Amino acid sequence: SAVISQKPSRDICQRGTSLTIQCQVDSQVTMMFWYRQQPGQSLTLIATANQGSEATYESGFVIDKFPISRPNLTFSTLTVSNMSPEDSSIYLCSVGPGTDTDTQYFGPGTRLTVL
């Protein structure tokens, strides 16, 4: 299984600012995903980020609000732009499924609080 790290692990931000979350994987992966988990809720897919192509966003999420970079096969960033208190959530990076498995693995998450 892939080992995934995220930075920062948590942050408290002011309304109107932006935060960039980093996701690093210990092996090369084709597919990376970003999820949001609002307090007490399940996970919602924000976008799929494949290296070499533009990220694909799910309904309700737009690139201007959540720009994503995927510069190589082991790294991705998600930016939460112009934040409001409603953006307070856990943001999780995920990788997979790969060619030999249909399992997705998750990073530890970034806990964001917007004041």
Next chain:
Amino acid sequence: GNSVTQMEGPVTLSEEAFLTINCTYTATGYPSLFWYVQYPGEGLQLLLKATKADDKGSNKGFEATYRKETTSFHLEKGSVQVSDSAVYFCALQGGKLIFGQGTELSVKP
């Protein structure tokens, strides 16, 4: 479309009690099924998986059997511990990973 439904929580049990968390799904084809666990303050960890009908996934004393006839993947453990207190998510992989709403388990000593 694909969907996953879990029993509502929170579920509160005493240590050594038997645990069942119900999960049913709706899907086209034969998706792989998963249980993930989220311990307090942590990310999601894969607990177990099953890839085809009648498969049984197991890990850390937890088990779940892929039942195609009832479209279910119920999570069971014979004797829970305080350390099992967490939120449990059932999920299916059908092109995208679809999660249930999560079931919070609290085990009291």
